[in-house]
Amino acid sequence: MAVATAGGGGGYAARPSPSGLADVIDIILDKGLVIDAYVRVSLIGIEILTIDARIVIASVDTYLRFAEAVNRLDLTEADQSQGLPELMESMTSGGAKSKTKGALEGAKEKLGIGDDDEDDQEKEKSRSSSRRRSSSSSRSRSRKSDDE
Amino acid sequence: MGLITGLLTLPLAPVRGTVWLAERIQEQAEAELYDEDVIRAQLMEIDAAREAGEIEEEEATQAEDQLLERLIAAREMGADRTHGGIHEQ
Amino acid sequence: MTAVYVYGVVPAAEKVDVEAPGVEASKEGVRRIAHGELAALVSDVEAGPMVAARGLRAHWRVLEEAVATATVLPVRFGTVMESEDAVVDQFLAPRHDRLVALLAELSGKVQLSVKAFYDEERLMRGVVDESVAVARLRERVRQRPKAATYYDRIQLGELVAGEVEHARERDGAMVVDRLEPLAVAARLEPLGTPDAAVSAAFLVERSRVDEFSEAVARLSDEIKGEMRVRYIGPLPPYSFTEEQEAVGAWA
Numbered sequence: 001m002a003v004a005t006a007g008g009g010g011g012y013a014a015r016p017s018p019s020g021l022a023d024v025i026d027i028i029l030d031k032g033l034v035i036d037a038y039v040r041v042s043l044i045g046i047e048i049l050t051i052d053a054r055i056v057i058a059s060v061d062t063y064l065r066f067a068e069a070v071n072r073l074d075l076t077e078a079d080q081s082q083g084l085p086e087l088m089e090s091m092t093s094g095g096a097k098s099k100t101k102g103a104l105e106g107a108k109e110k111l112g113i114g115d116d117d118e119d120d121q122e123k124e125k126s127r128s129s130s131r132r133r134s135s136s137s138s139r140s141r142s143r144k145s146d147d148e
Numbered sequence: 149m150g151l152i153t154g155l156l157t158l159p160l161a162p163v164r165g166t167v168w169l170a171e172r173i174q175e176q177a178e179a180e181l182y183d184e185d186v187i188r189a190q191l192m193e194i195d196a197a198r199e200a201g202e203i204e205e206e207e208a209t210q211a212e213d214q215l216l217e218r219l220i221a222a223r224e225m226g227a228d229r230t231h232g233g234i235h236e237q
Numbered sequence: 238m239t240a241v242y243v244y245g246v247v248p249a250a251e252k253v254d255v256e257a258p259g260v261e262a263s264k265e266g267v268r269r270i271a272h273g274e275l276a277a278l279v280s281d282v283e284a285g286p287m288v289a290a291r292g293l294r295a296h297w298r299v300l301e302e303a304v305a306t307a308t309v310l311p312v313r314f315g316t317v318m319e320s321e322d323a324v325v326d327q328f329l330a331p332r333h334d335r336l337v338a339l340l341a342e343l344s345g346k347v348q349l350s351v352k353a354f355y356d357e358e359r360l361m362r363g364v365v366d367e368s369v370a371v372a373r374l375r376e377r378v379r380q381r382p383k384a385a386t387y388y389d390r391i392q393l394g395e396l397v398a399g400e401v402e403h404a405r406e407r408d409g410a411m412v413v414d415r416l417e418p419l420a421v422a423a424r425l426e427p428l429g430t431p432d433a434a435v436s437a438a439f440l441v442e443r444s445r446v447d448e449f450s451e452a453v454a455r456l457s458d459e460i461k462g463e464m465r466v467r468y469i470g471p472l473p474p475y476s477f478t479e480e481q482e483a484v485g486a487w488a
Contacts, residue, residue, distance in 0.1 A: 015450055016349055016470035023195070026188075027475040027476065032312050032478065035243065035328050062398065063393075065394065066395075185431060189430045216290040
């Protein structure tokens with residue numbers, strides 16, 4: 001992953017790196033002055049517009065993720081993350097698989113979704129989902145919006 | 149592999165019905181697509197690859213566009229997700 | 238039917254010339270609307286939907302360019318107002334004095350972000366070594382068939398998550414302690430990915446950026462086995478733009 005290490009030593013001052021979009025996406029979306037004006041950000045993705053489900057990911061998913069990570073220690077990881085070409089392909093084709101390199105794997109495959117039939121049933125019980133209509137363009141809103 | 153094969157070998161699947169199954173698959177797929185942590189990590193991947201010269205600018209931009217759309221959609225859906233693991237600092 | 242997209246606010250006295258085209262191609266590009274001691278950075282847009290991803294990049298480029306030389310209060314992405322008059326009447330005028338005060342506080346300073354990410358293996362190793370409960374439960378989980386350990390794994394994950402949280406608190410405090418002395422202010426931000434260790438924003442005098450960078454370099458070196466550091470800037474002072482009384486916002 002990106003390593004903008006400051007390579008210290010010998011009085012050489014490492015400069016801050018120019019920011020990639022990933023670095024600043026959160027502050028761009030979350031912060032900044034709010035004007036009570038019409039905020040219009042609508043999306044072009046076709047698939048997105050048809051999804052109006054509100055999906056609640058139970059915290060169990062995160063815990064399973066951590067359990068998997070600690071279990072992975074000392075085991076040979078045959079299934080390391082996808083190489084970048086595969087990653088690109090799975091993303092641009094809108095595939096459901098999403099893997100990330102290194103670090104703690106977020107991918108649900110790692111939780112053994114495919115293998116753990118029981119997991120799915122258990123999760124189904126603990127997950128709640130509700131349907132709601134959402135318009136794609138919106139008036140000014142705060143980040144965590146309550147049901148209107 | 150993974151998600152679909154796994155679910156289809158569920159011995160109970162026929163009892164629940166294919167509609168239920170399709171919905172579960174759909175939900176899981178959506179959950180993953182709109183998992184903000186995952187999207188953020190993928191965006192970082194693209195930046196890294198771009199910086200290392202591993203991918204073309206156009207590829208990077210396209211992939212980024214998709215991810216950004218999904219990130220914004222995910223936020224709009226107001227999904228209650230843990231942020232980077234557990235607590236916000 | 239045109240409307241006005243707003244990027245941010247700068248002091249009227251600061252001559253900011255932004256070359257970036259803005260969120261939509263327009264004749265005048267990015268320009269200023271002045272009122273009193275303030276000037277809003279804006280550009281003309283067609284009223285109607287905007288392509289989010291493209292807009293985001295363009296929005297950021299404008300701000301990135303502005304902050305290179307000016308003090309700029311960033312405005313939330315996607316803010317569109319009806320007209321120039323609206324920008325003055327509904328934004329600059331009613332909030333004039335507070336924004337002027339905020340700009341004065343931030344004058345000559347930039348935001349620098351220091352983020353750290355864990356090496357997963359090192360982190361997990363540390364957790365197992367330091368927590369008997371984790372080590373035991375992990376053993377238990379490994380010895381039983383996966384199908385039987387769903388709830389155990391959740392509990393294991395919960396324990397691990399708790400340990401990771403402690404590590405984050407400790408490491409976050411460490412980073413802030415080390416770097417805050419060289420900054421005007423420091424904030425810890427929400428983490429964005431499971432492998433994130435620290436996300437800290439620092440408000441630093443432009444004249445002290447080099448000194449600050451050196452400190453970041455030293456810190457990076459020290460922790461490089463456990464964490465990798467991503468150091469970016471200069472950024473508009475997003476984390477220090479509080480919509481509250483400007484005085485003592487970060488005293």
